[in-house]
Amino acid sequence: xxxxxxxxxxxxxxxxxxxxxxxxxxxxxxxxxxxxxxxxxxxxxxxxxxxxxxxxxxxxxxxxxxxxxxxxxxxxxxxxxxxxxxxxxxxxxxxxxxxxxxxxxxxxxxxxxxxxxxxxxxxxxxxx
Amino acid sequence: xxxxxxxxxxxxxxxxxxxxxxxxxxxxxxxxxxxxxxxxxxxxxxxxxxxxxxxxxxxxxxxxxxxxxxxxxxxxxxxxxxxxxxxxxxxxxxxxxxxxxxxxxxxxxxxxxxxxxxxxxxxxxxxxxxxxxxxxxxxxxxxxxxxxxxxxxxxxxxxxxxxxxxxxxxxxxxxxxxxxxxxxxxxxxxxxxxxxxxxxxxxxxxxxxxxxxxxxxxxxxxxxxxxxxxxxxxxxxxxxxxxxxxxxxxxxxxxxxxxxxxxxxxxxxxxxxxxxxxxxxxxxxxxxxxxxxxxxxxxxxxxxxxxxxxxxxxxxxxxxxxxxxxxxxxxxxxxxxxxxxxxxxxxxxxxxxxxxxxxxxxxxxxxxxxxxxxxxxxxxxxxxxxxxxxxxxxxxxxxxxxxxxxxxxxxxxxxxxxxxxxxxxxxxxxxxxxxxxxxxxxxxxxxxxxxxxxxxxxxxxxxxxxxxxxxxxxxxxxxxxxxxxxxxxxxxxxxxxxxxxxxxxxxxxxxxxxxxxxxxxxxxxxxxxxxxxxxxxxxxxxxxxxxxxxxxxxxxxxxxxxxxxxxxxxxxxxxxxxxxxxxxxxxxxxxxxxxxxxxxxxxxxxxxxxxxxxxxxxxxxxxxxxxxxxxxxxxxxxxxxxxxxxxxx
Numbered sequence: 184x185x186x187x188x189x190x191x192x193x194x195x196x197x198x199x200x201x202x203x204x205x206x207x208x209x210x211x212x213x214x215x216x217x218x219x220x221x222x223x224x225x226x227x228x229x230x231x232x233x234x235x236x237x238x239x240x241x242x243x244x245x246x247x248x249x250x251x252x253x254x255x256x257x258x259x260x261x262x263x264x265x266x267x268x269x270x271x272x273x274x275x276x277x278x279x280x281x282x283x284x285x286x287x288x289x290x291x292x293x294x295x296x297x298x299x300x301x302x303x304x305x306x307x308x309x310x311x
Numbered sequence: 312x313x314x315x316x317x318x319x320x321x322x323x324x325x326x327x328x329x330x331x332x333x334x335x336x337x338x339x340x341x342x343x344x345x346x347x348x349x350x351x352x353x354x355x356x357x358x359x360x361x362x363x364x365x366x367x368x369x370x371x372x373x374x375x376x377x378x379x380x381x382x383x384x385x386x387x388x389x390x391x392x393x394x395x396x397x398x399x400x401x402x403x404x405x406x407x408x409x410x411x412x413x414x415x416x417x418x419x420x421x422x423x424x425x426x427x428x429x430x431x432x433x434x435x436x437x438x439x440x441x442x443x444x445x446x447x448x449x450x451x452x453x454x455x456x457x458x459x460x461x462x463x464x465x466x467x468x469x470x471x472x473x474x475x476x477x478x479x480x481x482x483x484x485x486x487x488x489x490x491x492x493x494x495x496x497x498x499x500x501x502x503x504x505x506x507x508x509x510x511x512x513x514x515x516x517x518x519x520x521x522x523x524x525x526x527x528x529x530x531x532x533x534x535x536x537x538x539x540x541x542x543x544x545x546x547x548x549x550x551x552x553x554x555x556x557x558x559x560x561x562x563x564x565x566x567x568x569x570x571x572x573x574x575x576x577x578x579x580x581x582x583x584x585x586x587x588x589x590x591x592x593x594x595x596x597x598x599x600x601x602x603x604x605x606x607x608x609x610x611x612x613x614x615x616x617x618x619x620x621x622x623x624x625x626x627x628x629x630x631x632x633x634x635x636x637x638x639x640x641x642x643x644x645x646x647x648x649x650x651x652x653x654x655x656x657x658x659x660x661x662x663x664x665x666x667x668x669x670x671x672x673x674x675x676x677x678x679x680x681x682x683x684x685x686x687x688x689x690x691x692x693x694x695x696x697x698x699x700x701x702x703x704x705x706x707x708x709x710x711x712x713x714x715x716x717x718x719x720x721x722x723x724x725x726x727x728x729x730x731x732x733x734x735x736x737x738x739x740x741x742x743x744x745x746x747x748x749x750x751x752x753x754x755x756x757x758x759x760x761x762x763x764x765x766x767x768x769x770x771x772x773x774x775x776x777x778x779x780x781x782x783x784x785x786x787x788x789x790x791x792x793x794x795x796x797x798x799x800x801x802x803x804x805x806x807x808x809x810x811x812x813x814x815x816x817x818x819x820x821x822x823x824x825x826x827x828x829x830x831x832x833x834x835x836x837x838x839x840x841x842x843x844x845x846x847x848x849x850x851x852x853x854x855x856x857x858x859x860x861x862x863x864x865x866x867x868x869x870x871x872x873x874x875x876x877x878x879x880x881x882x883x884x885x886x887x888x889x890x891x892x893x894x895x896x897x898x899x900x901x902x903x904x905x906x907x908x909x910x911x912x913x914x915x916x917x918x919x920x921x922x923x924x925x926x927x928x929x930x931x932x933x934x935x936x937x938x939x940x941x942x943x944x945x946x947x948x949x950x951x952x953x954x955x956x957x958x959x960x
Contacts, residue, residue: 207736272728
């Protein structure tokens with residue numbers, strides 16, 4: 184297992200309604216030395232951000248009650264410097280392009296994702 | 312010129328035979344003729360029946376035959392005739408021809424009968440008038456001469472008449488005034504010729520036992536038939552009785568030359584190669600006839616029955632019908648007969664009728680041409696309009712189907728991708744944990760098993776991604792395309808089938824082919840349809856070749872060739888028509904290639920086909936490298952409509 188360094192001492196928030204997915208993903212990132220917290224409800228994500236700002240949030244697009252896009256808008260108001268990466272199960276190129284366009288400058292990844300792709304994206308977003 | 316003449320002669324023969332067969336099949340007059348039509352419908356049977364070469368039959372009728380003629384509707388139930396265009400054509404032709412030709416034919420027939428009856432009636436009337444006038448002339452001729460003899464009897468006493476020279480003077484006067492008198496004699500009451508003047512020596516001749524003497528005694532007057540007599544010269548006798556006292560009388564007898572009677576008829580103008588003559592009651596000709604015998608011969612026509620007035624009737628004869636006018640001459644045994652040939656008299660009418668019939672035939676042919684041409688044009692328009700309408704309906708249906716498949720794929724992909732993601736992360740975590748443990752990290756079998764799980768997850772993810780890429784886009788969306796990648800991606804769908812059926816695949820995309828602007832979704836559909844079509848046309852073990860080359864004028868040719876059965880030349884012009892399929896009833900809808908054609912048009916391109924039976928088929932899709940921007944105009948609308956769906960995660 185190789186520890187990676189992305190953006191120095193940064194803090195990442197994972198948000199996905201699929202607990203099994205997000206917990207495993209968080210643990211894998213943690214194993215690689217990345218400081219990660221995870222929640223499975225958008226409301227919990229808002230609560231966490233109200234307590235402190237994260238450097239980066241990885242959001243699932245399709246979640247109950249509040250979509251990842253909507254959540255991004257709320258979180259960005261609270262923490263304007265926060266960066267975002269989106270995850271989606273609609274894994275077509277078309278939806279990827281359309282989603283990227285809608286998400287603005289954010290990044291977009293398709294599920295199931297390769298961990299290395301995510302780490303590379305995190306690095307790109309954080310500029311390292 | 313000679314070649315053209317020969318060509319038209321051959322085609323004319325073919326056309327006559329074809330029309331003959333079509334008429335038999337169109338209006339089967341007997342069960343046998345109807346039965347012959349079933350095999351005759353087949354083109355090969357046509358050629359066998361007609362005894363003509365394939366090439367001449369094909370070249371001529373392929374151009375004449377409208378598009379709808381070979382169309383066979385596949386519907387059933389009460390509406391099954393709605394798309395039977397051949398039946399619609401036949402009914403329309405029958406009804407239109409009936410409406411046009413029946414009144415025309417009835418009018419012509421009525422005119423024919425009415426004008427014929429009128430002409431015949433006029434001929435009979437004229438013949439009756441001529442007969443009546445001629446009868447008066449003959450009667451007047453005889454009355455005139457009887458009156459002359461009566462006058463002599465009353466004017467001169469017997470002694471004066473028998474005196475030498477008197478009778479001679481009277482005969483001369485009669486010949487001079489009336490003509491035709493040959494001799495003149497006076498017979499006393501004993502029947503002895505007491506005085507005579509004429510060319511023969513008949514003085515003292517005893518007529519007491521002669522029939523004419525007895526009749527003149529009885530009736531006072533006698534007009535004989537024409538007879539030859541001892542001179543064998545046709546003549547007749549008029550005798551008038553004059554009573555002097557109760558026991559004394561004498562008879563003045565005159566002989567008339569028959570020529571003088573003939574002169575009565577010489578001036579008559581009888582049309583229709585007509586004839587005028589006199590017969591007696593036994594049918595013996597009293598005057599010469601041009602057609603029915605000489606004087607004193609038996610007439611070849613039957614003697615007409617007695618009638619007080621002039622009569623006209625039609626008699627059949629060997630040279631056609633005769634119009635016969637006849638009249639019995641009063642106080643004589645003569646019958647006046649006038650004959651005319653009906654056909655000759657009707658000749659002018661026949662000519663006018665022939666002109667009318669020719670006009671009818673020309674009119675019928677013109678009506679036939681107009682009805683056939685007009686009906687064919689109209690039914691063809693209906694056929695084309697129906698084709699367009701159905702094509703639009705099916706395209707809409709196809710689009711909806713593809714959109715449904717897209718939505719379904721998107722839903723399925725999302726539902727599958729999420730658990731896949733869980734599996735992926737859990738397996739990844741297990742691998743991570745094992746990697747951190749010396750015991751497990753050194754176990755190749757364990758690591759191999761985890762890698763196998765992760766690899767299967769990747770395969771599943773690729774399948775769902777490919778499914779989603781084929782979801783139908785709602786508008787044209789231009790983007791730069793790598794054709795080699797698109798071809799490979801589409802072929803991936805057929806890969807397993809090609810493997811199972813041992814179909815060889817050769818993909819030859821030119822390396823220098825640049826990326827070009829097009830709609831990837833539509834291009835994928837075009838290629839998928841062509842690949843599917845090629846696979847259907849080939850038996851197991853065939854070969855499909857895909858080549859792509861850059862052409863001049865900023866165009867790209869994509870060729871999809873197969874080694875299948877090929878398409879007959881007779882069908883090759885119709886492969887892109889909606890509902891044309893050789894697989895109707897075997898699962899084919901006849902829409903695949905027509906939709907492909909429409910998609911190529913939407914991309915600003917074109918599609919052509921080359922084929923040879925037994926060798927295979929090549930479809931050539933030509934695409935512009937820079938399609939018109941108007942196509943891209945739909946892009947924005949399409950993306951907007953789709954954005955809400957596709958960006959929901």
